[in-house]
Amino acid sequence: MRDAQPLAHFETLYAASDDPWDVRGAWYEQRKRAILLASLGKPRYRSAFEPGCGNGEMSIALAARCERLLACDGAASALDAAGRRVPDAATRGIRFETRRLPADWPLDDTFDLIVLSELAYYFDKDAITSMLTAAAANLAPDGELVLCHYLHDFDDRITPTATVHAIADALPGMRRALHHRDEAFVLDIWRPVGSPQGERP
Numbered sequence: 279m280r281d282a283q284p285l286a287h288f289e290t291l292y293a294a295s296d297d298p299w300d301v302r303g304a305w306y307e308q309r310k311r312a313i314l315l316a317s318l319g320k321p322r323y324r325s326a327f328e329p330g331c332g333n334g335e336m337s338i339a340l341a342a343r344c345e346r347l348l349a350c351d352g353a354a355s356a357l358d359a360a361g362r363r364v365p366d367a368a369t370r371g372i373r374f375e376t377r378r379l380p381a382d383w384p385l386d387d388t389f390d391l392i393v394l395s396e397l398a399y400y401f402d403k404d405a406i407t408s409m410l411t412a413a414a415a416n417l418a419p420d421g422e423l424v425l426c427h428y429l430h431d432f433d434d435r436i437t438p439t440a441t442v443h444a445i446a447d448a449l450p451g452m453r454r455a456l457h458h459r460d461e462a463f464v465l466d467i468w469r470p471v472g473s474p475q476g477e478r479p
Contacts, residue, residue, distance in 0.1 A: 285352045285378070287434060292333070292355035296362060299396075301335045310463055311339055314395065314426050317456055317465060318343065323391040327416070329379055329409070330397035334360030334367075340393060341370045348384065350377035380408040390421040398442040399427055399435050406437060406445050414449045420473055423452070426465040439464055 291298040301307040323344045331337050331349035333356060341347045349372055351357050360374050361367070367374055377383070380401070392413045398406050413423050425446055427439040443466050447454060456467040 288351075288353040289355045292353055292359055296333055296359035297335075299332075301332065306462060307335070310395075310426065310465075311336060313458060314393070314424065314465055315339055315343070317458060317467060318391070318424070319422055319455070319467070319469075320390075324418075325387075325389050326391035326393065327384065327387070327389045327413075328393050328395075329377070329383075330394065330400075331360060331374065332356050334363045334372075334374070336393070336395055337367075337372055337374075338364060338370070340391075341372045344391065345371055347372045348375065348387070348389075349373065350375045350379075350382075352376065352378040380405050380412070383409060383412045384416070385412055387416060388418050389416050390418040391424070392416060392421070393424040393426070395424070395426040396428060398425065399437045399439055402436055403441065403445065406442055410446050410449060414452055414468075414470075417470055419470055421470065422455070423468045424465070425467075426463060428463050429459075429461070 326340055326344040326347045328337055328340055328347060328349040331351050337347060337349040354376060357374055357376060364372060417423060425443055427442060429439050443464060446466065446468060451471050452468045453471050454466055455469045458465040
């Protein structure tokens with residue numbers, strides 16, 4: 279397997295455009311964000327983590343549902359774009375940080391929402407397993423782990439989406455609570471076994 283995509287690849291993309299995938303305007307991106315947000319099990323979250331935040335477009339949407347959001351990216355140019363997109367990040371409860379994954383995963387933190395969107399397939403299976411194992415350990419007992427990834431092949435993909443989500447399915451102590459698949463992307467949500475979320479009161 280190859281290592282994670284070199285950060286220079288993403289630095290180049292964001293140096294050329296602060297929105298290289300048109301996440302702000304493309305209907306695919308708008309629709310995906312709406313479905314992801316509508317699929318979350320709770321109206322509000324205490325503390326969320328968004329690795330691979332890019333230019334911060336998803337961060338804005340998540341922050342509206344969270345008291346605190348840690349959003350990170352390994353590419354400095356992506357975080358520069360996020361800073362321009364969200365100049366009031368602190369007042370929105372967003373903390374943007376430079377983190378190179380999986381090495382800089384916030385192992386000591388606890389979150390009740392972790393969202394990996396369009397990220398994990400840029401890594402090899404070992405790195406994905408490391409990140410998802412850490413994510414499961416980071417989750418609060420009522421937490422949610424969200425994975426959302428494009429289904430079709432593209433040049434800089436390293437690992438198939440099906441493999442990424444299968445690794446998450448194999449995490450011990452976790453159960454898949456939601457599955458959405460259409461022609462474009464797949465969205466899955468896992469919760470810790472024994473989590474009361476989703477049960478009728």
